[in-house]
Amino acid sequence: MNDVRRRTVLAAAGGTAVAGKAAAAHAQDQAPPAPSAGRARPGREPGPYETRIQALMARMSIDEKLGQLQKLAWTGATGPGGGQTAAAEKAARRGGLGSVLNIYGARTTNSLQRMAVEESRLGIPLIFGLDVIHGMWTTFPIPLGQAAAFDPAVAEWDAEVSAREARSNGVHWTFSPMMDVTHEPRWGRIAEGDGEDPYLAARLAAAKTHAYQGDDLRSRRHLAACAKHMIAYGGVEGGRDYNTVDVSEARLRNFYLPPFRAALDAGVATVMASFNTVSGVPAHGYRHALTEILKEEWDFGGFVVSDYNGVQEMIVHGYAADRSDAARLAFNAGIDMEMASTTINEYGKRLLRRGEITSERLDDAVARILRLKFRLGLFEHPYANEDAAIAGPTKASRAAAREAAGRTMVLLKNEESTLPLDRSGSIAVVGPFADSTDLRGSWAGSWAEKFRPVTVLDAVKDAAPKAEISHVEGVDAAGRNTRGIARAASAARATDVTVVVVGETATLSGEASVRSDLGLPGRQERLISAIADTGAPFVVVLLSGRPLTMEGWLDRTPAVLQAWHPGIEGGNAIADVLFGTVNPGGKLPVTFPRRVGQIPIYYNHENTGRPYDPANHYTSGYLDLAHGPQFPFGHGLSYTTFDIGEPRLSVSRVRAEALRKGDTVEVAVTVRNTGRRRGDEVVQLYIRDLVASIVQPVRRLSGFRRVSLGAGKATTVRFRLSAEELGFWSQDPHGRFLLQKGEIRVFAGNSSLAKRGRTLTIT
Numbered sequence: 001m002n003d004v005r006r007r008t009v010l011a012a013a014g015g016t017a018v019a020g021k022a023a024a025a026h027a028q029d030q031a032p033p034a035p036s037a038g039r040a041r042p043g044r045e046p047g048p049y050e051t052r053i054q055a056l057m058a059r060m061s062i063d064e065k066l067g068q069l070q071k072l073a074w075t076g077a078t079g080p081g082g083g084q085t086a087a088a089e090k091a092a093r094r095g096g097l098g099s100v101l102n103i104y105g106a107r108t109t110n111s112l113q114r115m116a117v118e119e120s121r122l123g124i125p126l127i128f129g130l131d132v133i134h135g136m137w138t139t140f141p142i143p144l145g146q147a148a149a150f151d152p153a154v155a156e157w158d159a160e161v162s163a164r165e166a167r168s169n170g171v172h173w174t175f176s177p178m179m180d181v182t183h184e185p186r187w188g189r190i191a192e193g194d195g196e197d198p199y200l201a202a203r204l205a206a207a208k209t210h211a212y213q214g215d216d217l218r219s220r221r222h223l224a225a226c227a228k229h230m231i232a233y234g235g236v237e238g239g240r241d242y243n244t245v246d247v248s249e250a251r252l253r254n255f256y257l258p259p260f261r262a263a264l265d266a267g268v269a270t271v272m273a274s275f276n277t278v279s280g281v282p283a284h285g286y287r288h289a290l291t292e293i294l295k296e297e298w299d300f301g302g303f304v305v306s307d308y309n310g311v312q313e314m315i316v317h318g319y320a321a322d323r324s325d326a327a328r329l330a331f332n333a334g335i336d337m338e339m340a341s342t343t344i345n346e347y348g349k350r351l352l353r354r355g356e357i358t359s360e361r362l363d364d365a366v367a368r369i370l371r372l373k374f375r376l377g378l379f380e381h382p383y384a385n386e387d388a389a390i391a392g393p394t395k396a397s398r399a400a401a402r403e404a405a406g407r408t409m410v411l412l413k414n415e416e417s418t419l420p421l422d423r424s425g426s427i428a429v430v431g432p433f434a435d436s437t438d439l440r441g442s443w444a445g446s447w448a449e450k451f452r453p454v455t456v457l458d459a460v461k462d463a464a465p466k467a468e469i470s471h472v473e474g475v476d477a478a479g480r481n482t483r484g485i486a487r488a489a490s491a492a493r494a495t496d497v498t499v500v501v502v503g504e505t506a507t508l509s510g511e512a513s514v515r516s517d518l519g520l521p522g523r524q525e526r527l528i529s530a531i532a533d534t535g536a537p538f539v540v541v542l543l544s545g546r547p548l549t550m551e552g553w554l555d556r557t558p559a560v561l562q563a564w565h566p567g568i569e570g571g572n573a574i575a576d577v578l579f580g581t582v583n584p585g586g587k588l589p590v591t592f593p594r595r596v597g598q599i600p601i602y603y604n605h606e607n608t609g610r611p612y613d614p615a616n617h618y619t620s621g622y623l624d625l626a627h628g629p630q631f632p633f634g635h636g637l638s639y640t641t642f643d644i645g646e647p648r649l650s651v652s653r654v655r656a657e658a659l660r661k662g663d664t665v666e667v668a669v670t671v672r673n674t675g676r677r678r679g680d681e682v683v684q685l686y687i688r689d690l691v692a693s694i695v696q697p698v699r700r701l702s703g704f705r706r707v708s709l710g711a712g713k714a715t716t717v718r719f720r721l722s723a724e725e726l727g728f729w730s731q732d733p734h735g736r737f738l739l740q741k742g743e744i745r746v747f748a749g750n751s752s753l754a755k756r757g758r759t760l761t762i763t
Contacts, residue, residue, distance in 0.1 A: 047301075049374035053367050059122060065366045066348040067096030068124070071305065071339040074103035084340070088112065095120035096345070098337060098369055099127040099173070104136075104447060106384035109170025117382050124370075125378035129173035132223070133192060133443035134158055136165040137390065137451055138397040138568055142441040142509075142545055143178065143204075145408040145564030147194035147589035148636075150682040151706045152207035154407050157400045159211035163223045165397070170384035172376050173224040175272060177208040179259035182234025183600040185590065188241060188513030191442050191545030191565070193234065195589030196602045196633060198255055199701045202262035209266040217269070218377030220385070227263040229274030229307060231289045232256045239599075241512050242275040250694055252278075252289075253729035261298065269302045269372050273335060275310055282317045284310045288733065290334030297735055303336035303368035312341035323347065328356045336365040393451055398569050405566040405573030406582040407680075411559075411637040412592075418539055418559040420580030420639060421497055426468040428491040429457045431501040431527060432477040433543050441565035442510025442545055454571035456501050456541065463575040470495060474530075477505050479522015489530040498531055498538035499578065506565055509545025518549045518596050525552050532556040541574055547592040550630060562588075580639060585680025585706065587636035587751070591629045598625065603633035603752035604697040634684050634701075634751035640675030640711065644683055646756040647748040653761045656739050664720040665760060669748040671707060672714035682706045683717045686754055687725065688745040693738065694730060699752050721746070726762065 057065070072084040072091065091097035092115040103109055109128050117123045134140045140158040155177070166174065178192045179201045194201040205227065214222040232252060236243035247256070260271070271294060274283040283289070284306055294300045311330040312323060320326035327343035328351050338344045351357045373379065393401075411419070421427065429435075435457040440448060461469050474488035475481060492498040502524045507513060519525065531538050532553070539559040542548065543566075554560065561584070563574050576582040593601045612621040621627050650666035671683050685703035689696035703719035727739035740762070747757040 047371065049371060052374065053370045056122070056124070056370065057363060057366060060366070062349055062352065064095045064122060064124075065362055066345050067091060068098040068366050068369050069337050069348070070097055070342060070345040071099040071101060071129070071337050072097060073101050073308070073340050089115055092116040092126060093119045095122055095124065097126060099129060101129040101339065103128050104130050104166070104169045104171050106168070106170045106386040106389040110383045110386065113170075113382050125373055125382040127172050127224075127373060127376070127378070128170055129175060130166060130171045131176070131443055131445060132162045132166045132171065132174040133176045133178070134441060135401070135444065135448065135567060136162050136169070137448060138162075138165065138393040138401050139440045139444045139448050139453070140401050140567045141405050141408045141570070142191045142443070142565045143193055144191050144195060144545065144589060145566060146404070147200060147204060148410050148562075148564065148586040149404070149407040149706070150200070150587050150589075150704050151407055152203055154404045155204045155208040156211035157404050159208045161397045161400055163212050163214075164221050165390045167220050167223055168384065168388055168390045171223065172378070173226065173270070174212060175226045175228060176212070177205050177225065177263065178228050179205040179263065180229055180234035180274070181255060181259065183602040184234065184236065184239040185518060185547040185593065185599065186239030186515055186596070187234065187236060188442070188509045188515070188545070189233070189511055190590065191509040192511075194259075196591060197589065197604065197701050198258040200589055200704070201259040205259040206262040206266040209263045209268045213267060213269065217375045218381075220388075224269035224372055224376060225263070226270040226272050226305065227260050227268045228272035229283070230260060230271050230294065230304075231274060231283060231286070232278050233274035233276050233283070236276050239514050241514055245276045246279050249731045249733050250729055253735065257293070260294075264298055264300055269375070271300065271302065271304050273304060273306050273310055275307055275313070277317060282314045282319050284335060285314055285319055285329040285333045287333040293735070295334060301368065302372065303365065304334050305337040306330065306335050306339045306341075309340045311335060311338050311343050324350065327351060331357050331361065331365070336368050393568060401567050402569035402572050402576070405570050406576050408564055408566065408586050409573065409577045409582070409584045410562040410586040410588055410635075411577075411584040412562050412631055412635070413554070413557065413560045414637050414639075415558045417639075418537060419561070419578060421499075421539070421578050423464040423579055424466055425497075426470070426495040427460060427464060428470045428472065428488070428495040428498040429460050429501065430472045430474045430488040430491060430498060430531070432473060432475055432479075432524065433501040433503055434471055434473065434499070436477070438477070438505050439543065439566055439570035440506060440568065442506050442513065444506070448568075451568060453568045456499070456571045456574050459571035459575035460499065460578070462572075463579050463581070468495070474527045475522070475524055477521065479520065479524040482523050482526060485527050485530045488527060489534050492531045492534045492536045492538060496537070498536060499541060500528055500531055500538055501541045501543065502527065503543030503548070504545060506545065509565075515546075516596070518547065518593070519552070520548065528553045528557065539578070541578075547590055549593060549595055551594050554630070583639045583677065583679040584636065585638060585682065587634050587682045587684075588631055589633070591633045592631040594625060594630045598622070598629070601629055603699055604701070606695050607698050632752050634682070636682070636750075638675075638679040638681065640673055640677045640679035642679070642681040642709075642750065643672045643674050644681070644749050644754075644756070645670040645672075647685070647746050647758050649746065649758050649760055652759070653763055656741055656762050659723040659726060659762070660739060662722075664722045667703070667719040667721060667746060667748070668716050669719070670714055670716045671709070673709035673711055676711050678708065678710045680706055680708045681750060684749060684751065684754060685719050686747040686752065687721070688747070689726075689728070690743045690745060692728065692740055692742070694728065696728060699747070701752070721760070
């Protein structure tokens, strides 16, 4: 084992090291690390509204209490069954409804709210929810793109603009942020999350939650946020939506749960259950996560909402016998509000009479929902100000969306400084998305469709007014109609440079949009090949909601810009990068595979007993494919160059007891711009726990900082490593956090392949 010793478990109670596996098995649990810095989360302790809540509940009938647990859908459907508008109006008038989704517009929401407040017996207001995922009127880049910025401010800009626009239109609650970490790019909902790393997702979840909610939910500029989906939704088999997940306790706590904990620490108001099963139990019936961890261990005082029809679907899963059984299982597991399906509302009284649910549990759920209504100020101000409703994107919101999109762009390849482009001469803009408005992304709802995004073609014309611009579609977005490819090639021959804009439509990613093939759709690749055959200079702009495979065309392409689905100002943001107004600084928040057959491929994998060795046949690899990804996690180029120095540790040895008591180790990293122009670099910090009682990933992101430096300038970035970063969770279902003695390698660089490192020894 050389100088690497078997690490030992640090017991929490006495702080003594207990050596060996047998002793470790009997060591007491270590207390979880202190919550990450953020907002105080709503717990179950008495708050400013508890007296009013209890007084109101004392007046409520069982039917009215059960009504608070019901969320119905307005005319815009997000799942089977369509809208429930008539049922919602009827239930609101009788006081039998707690919330409505898919409703927006100050006049429309006020009309329904008046039915609840002015016609029902107790006048309890409704909460209105909407899927404001990456913008309402002003669409921002998809969340996966926002993650590529490696800058929490980008997520904050989206949330702040979205909250103002939505709240002014009568919306109180957004079903965001989604923080489903995933290793599965075939899964369409990868577009809606933050990629493959729990640390990155946690940082962004906290930032977005706080930006949505602000310091006071009564403000007409903020929304209640919803952390979703709990839990392990990103692990669905084969990437098929709504599918099976089989996960260990350690994987659950180390990989899937950290973003949810971060959102709770930031004060998130609600949590949504996921559609998948978790080790054989539908998540809507998974008490271990929804109650034991969320409400008891983490002391969450908000409420848990089901996903659309998720309670009733436990019957189809084969977990619940019928609708009454589904209601019992979900409610006892921790679901407080049911979306779309109506099982708890319909069968609650019967279940109470039979003793299958308790009145205490019912009162707990109702109190959680009323608590949010009070926090939102709905009892005092139930109606939206119709005269103040924001009717569309503003100059300021468009500017924020444009800057955000520019920061999300990832320069994957740039041979011989093909980019940035010259603004003079002649430019051909070709491809199915060259003049397309399909830039909003998968969760830009029908409400955003009346606001036309800026196309790449229009933006190029605007950015290079003196250039001669030509346009040929070449091939359609589905890749079926190839009759224009020859004309596109002719245009390339006749111009100084060609911009080829290809990728996926928004409908190919998002919920229920799973792909078995991650290549460019149809025959889009033929267009790139035809342009490459001309020998003329060209660049590829790639629009997508997920990583795409590029094996067939990447080697022949001088420059590739990953633009994601960039939102309403996406065309302008792309042009900003193409012409160098913006120097790209984004990094990949997810590994790009060479082929689909490699999936799952991700940077934070375990080493195996036989890691890949090209000189040894009997190691982990493929016979027919080069080892490793096409592009690694954290990769991204710039129009300048940077040197990231070796990490410097404040101490080389630290006592485990000191870390447990709150001590930290400072890591200093110097980064220098070695090029000729200002640019952004993301300094990334990774750790590797060399020997542990549970095998640890070969790399684990433990810090990042995006910095902007002028040519020749340098700065020192400092990180703090605490017990939270250096320890890990065990398989104990009661939540056992381990901090063990031994050696930790600390790496710094500009991707997950960072080579420069130092050793930290925990004693």
